[in-house]
Amino acid sequence: MxxxxxxxxxxxxxxxxxxxxxxxxxxxxxxxxxxxxxxxxxxxxxxxxxxxxxxxxxxxxxxxxxxxxxxxxxxxxxxxxxxxxxxxxxxxxxxxxxxxxxxxxxxxxxxxxxxxxxxxxxxxxxxxxxxxxxxxxxxxxxxxxxxxxxxxxxxxxxxxxxxxxxxxxxxxxxxxxxxxxxxxxxxxIPKPVTPPAPSAPPDVRVWGSGPTYWCAWAPPTTGGSPDGYTLYAYPAASRGDPNSYTRIDVASLIDSDDHPDPPSDLASGWICPSEAISFPDSGDWGLAVTAHNTGGTSTHALTDTSEHITVPA
Structure with a gap:
């Protein structure tokens, strides 16, 4: 019992x-x-x-x-x-x-x-x-x-x-x-996932132009299939500073093969939000993502964008 x-x-x-x-x-x-x-x-x-x-x-x-x-x-x-x-x-x-x-x-x-x-x-x-x-x-x-x-x-x-x-x-x-x-x-109750400094090769893509931006990231190759992902935006000048990350709400996720407006070189099998994302403000921004299980434990090292995107005022 x-x-x-x-x-x-x-x-x-x-x-x-x-x-x-x-x-x-x-x-x-x-x-x-x-x-x-x-x-x-x-x-x-x-x-x-x-x-x-x-x-x-x-x-x-x-x-x-x-x-x-x-x-x-x-x-x-x-x-x-x-x-x-x-x-x-x-x-x-x-x-x-x-x-x-x-x-x-x-x-x-x-x-x-x-x-x-x-x-x-x-x-x-x-x-x-x-x-x-x-x-x-x-x-x-x-x-x-x-x-x-x-x-x-x-x-x-x-x-x-x-x-x-x-x-x-x-x-x-x-x-x-x-x-x-x-x-x-x-x-x-799931535990909050605090974004650490980037430690894995950049594998988050972001594209588009204001106010419509899209993103995608590679699924984890180790640690099994996660139960969820958390997406963050960070100012380009503050890359690696956990205090600078701003969480971005994502309604649902789709496979990159089903994306409505993918770039021609987007890899198959990547994960994408089903709707366009919004950055917190204008300026130079990057994106980062963590994967976690139901208990809130990170199962995939934080990854981020290799190139930042400039959001116009």
Missing amino acids: NTDDAVIPAVGYIYVAPPDTLMPPLASIIDPATPDGWGSGQWDSIGNTSLDNGISHAVDGDDPETKGSWQKPNLRLTNPKKTYSLDIKLEDFTVESYRLYYGSSRSADPDGTFVIPESPVAQARALLIIAVDADHMVAEYYPRVTIIGNGAIEYDPANLTEIPVRATVLTGNTADTAYPGKITPRIP
């Missing part, structure tokens, strides 16, 4: 995004308290939720039934469909909380008030829950849920007021999200 698999969720974080937003790579969840660095830029915290009541998971559906024949009374057991839901007690009185509770997609009026709709409509979201147990976590991801109020709001002078909502789990609507959800076992 492995006692390390038990979970005490002392702290938790809940995020929502447009429905069918992909789950962030686990290796990018270095700090569960913030979605910075997750790549898509679409995840937003739902805010404070109840400490006393936590999150309740529910399953609704018929019980299995035994079906039999005259010869075999226990011939088959049915597998009725189930509906999953999560009850969450919000504690932030924000427009987003009102949208989810009252069932409306509208914004606040110019005077700051929120109009309660006559006909509520459950709001569709992607949902991500991260339960933190010391330096470990359990992550739950649901590509599409519908959220609506579930119970009364009670103003209790002795406690934080709660806004109860229920998220009903649906199946995602895209080829990449065609399932109800995902959940991890208790896994270590």
